[in-house]
Each structure stands twice: as structure tokens, then as C-alpha cells.
Amino acid sequence: MGGFHLVTDLDGTWLAGSPSARQGLEAVLAARQGIVLTFATGRTFTSALEAIAHWDLHPPDHLITDVGAALFHRDSTGNWVENQVWARRATSAWNASAAAGVLAAGLPGTLRPQPDLVPLRRLAFQASGPAELAAAEPGLAETCRLQGLVADLLPSHGIYLDVLPHGIHKGSALAYLQAACRLPRPIVGCGDSTNDLALFEAADLPLLMQDGLPDREIPAPLRDRIHRTKAPGPEGIHLALAAFGLLEGASHGR
Ligand SMILES: [Mg+2]
Known part of the structure; x- marks a missing residue:
């Protein structure tokens, strides 16, 4: 199994479902080489860090906040550093x-x-x-x-x-991040709401939460290639990653 880039929304997606399912997936991801984890959220940077601390989340490698208007990288000492190229691009717009x-x-x-x-x-x-x-x-x-x-x-x-x-959203931030940091593919993009549609567009494997957007709210070209999870939150993501052949099966499955 090769590497991949897992990009996930927080509220309604990574934070949904049972904490034990999320911790199980976090452990599997951490044990494997070549997997890059990014959170892409509508939260502000401060609010995203509060969520990471509150739910004791395994910290991601990259953090897209403010629906794509800001991008941060976690350095080797665990500190967060804002990407100044992306900051300038968003500021200029x-x-x-x-x-x-x-x-x-x-x-x-x-x-x-x-x-x-x-x-x-x-x-x-x-x-x-x-x-x-x-x-x-x-x-x-x-x-x-x-x-x-x-x-x-x-x-x-x-x-x-x-x-x-204009033109700034989770998808454009992800496309920039992917190219600038030469991240592995496929890109698995996970979300639940309309502000994740651009993230889905930029992903190789768009993954919609089972109780997320109804099909009628998904644009037709995307609707044909989007996958919907069969369980809430990270449990559903884990099952989908296994179905894609990217991870071994979920041991905590129901
Ligand atoms: Mg959400």
C-alpha cells in the first residue's frame, strides 16, 4: 500500500461519530509511512487549535482554516507556521x-x-x-x-x-498546498457540507459523510464520482479507505 493525502473537514466529519473509532483510525494512520493528514475547516486558526486540544486529536501535518483563507504547516518542533505565500494571495484578493x-x-x-x-x-x-x-x-x-x-x-x-x-475556498487552498509541498496522491477529501464542495472538486477521491449533503445539492459532474460513507465520522472514513484499497480494514467496525 502506498501513501496518500487525507484531507478532512472537522465539524460533522472528523469530529462526528465515536471517539474510539477516530482514535482507531488515528493509530492506523500514524503507524503507516507516507500518509499526510490535513484538516480543512471553516473554523478560525484559534478555534481549530481549540478543537484539536478539546478532543485530543492527533495533530495534522497541515491546517487549512477560515474556509481556505489561511493555511498553516506544523514544523518539526510541533509549532504552527502560516504559509505566507497563500496569506498574500488571499489578502490580495x-x-x-x-x-x-x-x-x-x-x-x-x-x-x-x-x-x-x-x-x-x-x-x-x-x-x-x-x-x-x-x-x-x-x-x-x-x-x-x-x-x-x-x-x-x-x-x-x-x-x-x-x-x-473571490476564488478562495477549501479547494483552491488544497490545490496550492498539494503542489507547493509536493504531497502524495491520491487526495482523499472528506466533508459533509456545501463549504466542502470545492474540497471534493480538488480531491481524487471525494468522500461525503453518510448524513451530509443530499444528492440534489451536489453538482452533476461531481455527483458521478463522489462516494458516500456507510458509517458516521472517522468510522465511515476508515471503511472507505479500506474499500479504496488504501488501508487495511477497520477492526472496530460494527
Ligand atoms: Mg462540516
């Missing part, structure tokens, strides 16, 4: 003063900044529910246009709405 103008102009409907979050090179909002989110999105797009903020609006999980630098 982001008009911070126009973004401040969007916040100052007032938000439509129930849209509010996500509490206790200091997002990097993006705006992170949440609405009170899916209907409220759908109702608020056109108004926010118009506010961005009026304030001169060229950005991509990305809804996820039915309540979140991220405003990202």
Missing part, C-alpha cells in the same frame, strides 16, 4: 476596508456575525435558520456590491454564510 463597509452598512434579516469569532480575510455570518439564511443572502450580495467588495458568498450547514475573497 480581499478588500478589508470594503468588508468593514459591509459590516457598517447593516445586515439583512436575521444575519449576524458569528459570535466570538475573529475571522481572517473573510466575513463569517450566521442566520437563525435555513429559510432566514436563504432570505438574507440576496440582500447581503447587494450590500457587498454597493460597498465594492468583490467576494464569493458560501452558505453551509443551513445557517452559516461566509463571504470569502
Whole structure:
């Protein structure tokens, strides 16, 4: 069995299911040579590190945060170092003063900044529910246009709405990381929500959680090559990696 690059979302994906299943997969991954682990999350860097500490996660080699707006590498001493090339690329695509103008102009409907979050090179909002989110999105797009903020609006999980630098998402960050660090392939990309669609696009083997996005929300070309797990969280990922022939079977299977 050769190496591969496992890229996984956190909430609803790596953090879903039983901790023992995750720890079982972490042990298998750590025991094998040539496997690179990356977390790709909508969380901020601070929030991602809090999750790693809180759930006692095996730390990844690379960390994509802020839905792709930031990329970090773990050095040989375990410290996190931000990739400055990617930071410059995201910053150059982001008009911070126009973004401040969007916040100052007032938000439509129930849209509010996500509490206790200091997002990097993006705006992170949440609405009170899916209907409220759908109702608020056109108004926010118009506010961005009026304030001169060229950005991509990305809804996820039915309540979140991220405003990202144009062309910046989990997929573009992954493609940059893959090339810049010459990481092994195949790329297995795991996620559960709309903000993982770009990650799926950039992956050789896109892997959707069993209770993630419904098929109708997956674009047709991607729908034909996406795999859906047969168990929640890392248990489902482990089973899929075995089915792909990348790992031996899951001993903790149900
Ligand atoms: Mg998720």
C-alpha cells in the first residue's frame, strides 16, 4: 500500500461519530509511512487549535482554516507556521476596508456575525435558520456590491454564510498546498457540507459523510464520482479507505 493525502473537514466529519473509532483510525494512520493528514475547516486558526486540544486529536501535518483563507504547516518542533505565500494571495484578493463597509452598512434579516469569532480575510455570518439564511443572502450580495467588495458568498450547514475573497475556498487552498509541498496522491477529501464542495472538486477521491449533503445539492459532474460513507465520522472514513484499497480494514467496525 502506498501513501496518500487525507484531507478532512472537522465539524460533522472528523469530529462526528465515536471517539474510539477516530482514535482507531488515528493509530492506523500514524503507524503507516507516507500518509499526510490535513484538516480543512471553516473554523478560525484559534478555534481549530481549540478543537484539536478539546478532543485530543492527533495533530495534522497541515491546517487549512477560515474556509481556505489561511493555511498553516506544523514544523518539526510541533509549532504552527502560516504559509505566507497563500496569506498574500488571499489578502490580495480581499478588500478589508470594503468588508468593514459591509459590516457598517447593516445586515439583512436575521444575519449576524458569528459570535466570538475573529475571522481572517473573510466575513463569517450566521442566520437563525435555513429559510432566514436563504432570505438574507440576496440582500447581503447587494450590500457587498454597493460597498465594492468583490467576494464569493458560501452558505453551509443551513445557517452559516461566509463571504470569502473571490476564488478562495477549501479547494483552491488544497490545490496550492498539494503542489507547493509536493504531497502524495491520491487526495482523499472528506466533508459533509456545501463549504466542502470545492474540497471534493480538488480531491481524487471525494468522500461525503453518510448524513451530509443530499444528492440534489451536489453538482452533476461531481455527483458521478463522489462516494458516500456507510458509517458516521472517522468510522465511515476508515471503511472507505479500506474499500479504496488504501488501508487495511477497520477492526472496530460494527
Ligand atoms: Mg462540516
